Amino acid sequence: IMAQTEDFYFQYKKCNFVSSIYTREHLEQLELFEIRDSDVFVVTYPKSGTVWMQQIVSLINSDGDPTEVQNTQAHKRVPWIEVPPSNFQLRPSPRLNVTHLPYHLVPKELKEKKGKVIYVARNPKDVIVSSYHFHNHLAFYESSKDFSDFLEKFIDGALEFSSWFDHVREWYNHRDEFNFMYITYEEMKKDLRASILKICSFLGKHLDNEKLNTVLELCTFNTMKVNPMANYEKVPKKSNDGAFLRKGTIGDWKTHFTVAQSEMFDRIFQEKMKDFPLSFVWDQE
Numbered sequence: 141i142m143a144q145t146e147d148f149y150f151q152y153k154k155c156n157f158v159s160s161i162y163t164r165e166h167l168e169q170l171e172l173f174e175i176r177d178s179d180v181f182v183v184t185y186p187k188s189g190t191v192w193m194q195q196i197v198s199l200i201n202s203d204g205d206p207t208e209v210q211n212t213q214a215h216k217r218v219p220w221i222e223v224p225p226s227n228f229q230l231r232p233s234p235r236l237n238v239t240h241l242p243y244h245l246v247p248k249e250l251k252e253k254k255g256k257v258i259y260v261a262r263n264p265k266d267v268i269v270s271s272y273h274f275h276n277h278l279a280f281y282e283s284s285k286d287f288s289d290f291l292e293k294f295i296d297g298a299l300e301f302s303s304w305f306d307h308v309r310e311w312y313n314h315r316d317e318f319n320f321m322y323i324t325y326e327e328m329k330k331d332l333r334a335s336i337l338k339i340c341s342f343l344g345k346h347l348d349n350e351k352l353n354t355v356l357e358l359c360t361f362n363t364m365k366v367n368p369m370a371n372y373e374k375v376p377k378k379s380n381d382g383a384f385l386r387k388g389t390i391g392d393w394k395t396h397f398t399v400a401q402s403e404m405f406d407r408i409f410q411e412k413m414k415d416f417p418l419s420f421v422w423d424q425e
């Protein structure tokens with residue numbers, strides 16, 4: 141059991157960062173990164189489909205050639221820009237990136253419509269459950285007392301990258317400032333082929349049917365789960381409760397939320413997201 145430590149997170153411009161991973165210096169510097177038109181940024185609140193999209197953009201970029209996804213770790217192929225040290229400025233084009241940053245902390249030049257942003261959102265109840273297991277599983281996070289304690293922290297925006305509600309709403313509200321595409325985890329679950337085609341079209345790429353089938357096969361949960369270059373099995377763990385690729389389903393929240401917790405969450409969701417025009421999918425169809 142880990143103790144609650146006051147300096148586990150630090151705040152940078154109203155956003156929480158894990159002190160053992162991130163630095164203010166790097167966060168300051170990355171806002172000034174020079175962006176190229178060919179840069180791609182996959183943006184997510186944690187546990188919304190980051191690693192899945194890392195795999196998809198890698199394979200679209202390689203025209204379906206599996207060599208890279210079978211030989212290079214995902215975080216090397218498609219690094220998180222906020223994790224120091226970063227060699228962002230030295231990498232050859234096209235640079236594929238992921239980030240959990242809120243919209244106001246990303247490189248400023250992205251708002252001049254340089255580069256492309258793919259925003260992936262997931263229904264927040266499943267995000268909470270995925271994140272809960274992730275915090276219990278990985279060595280570098282603080283565990284919560286129980287699910288209810290974790291739920292409270294999530295709602296309060298007290299975890300890393302702060303509020304889910306703000307993250308999704310603000311990115312979406314500011315979408316016109318970026319070359320922006322929005323997609324959901326549930327849409328990808330429902331029709332991965334159509335989702336990949338939508339991403340191809342946004343990235344200006346074309347895959348013939350054979351290549352599309354290869355990409356599809358290499359992006360399924362079962363294939364990724366056993367691919368050591370995609371499943372993050374090397375990240376230090378504190379327990380065997382879960383895995384980075386844990387379940388990969390829609391609606392696992394139902395086995396974690398009590399009816400009262402679910403109703404409480406729905407009320408808060410409706411209040412905080414009342415002006416948000418898009419809906420979420422909460423159940424497997």
Ligand SMILES: Nc1ncnc2c1ncn2[C@@H]1O[C@H](COP(=O)(O)OS(=O)(=O)O)[C@@H](OP(=O)(O)O)[C@H]1O
Pocket residue numbers: 184185186187188189190191192266269270271273359360361362364384385386387388389392
């Ligand atoms: N291919 C594929 N298909 C379906 N689901 C997938 C896939 N790859 C990753 N996942 C699921 O995504 C969850 C992890 O989210 P992230 O990758 O955003 O995590 S992180 O923020 O990078 O830590 C985590 O969700 P849970 O299983 O619900 O915990 C992963 O299992």
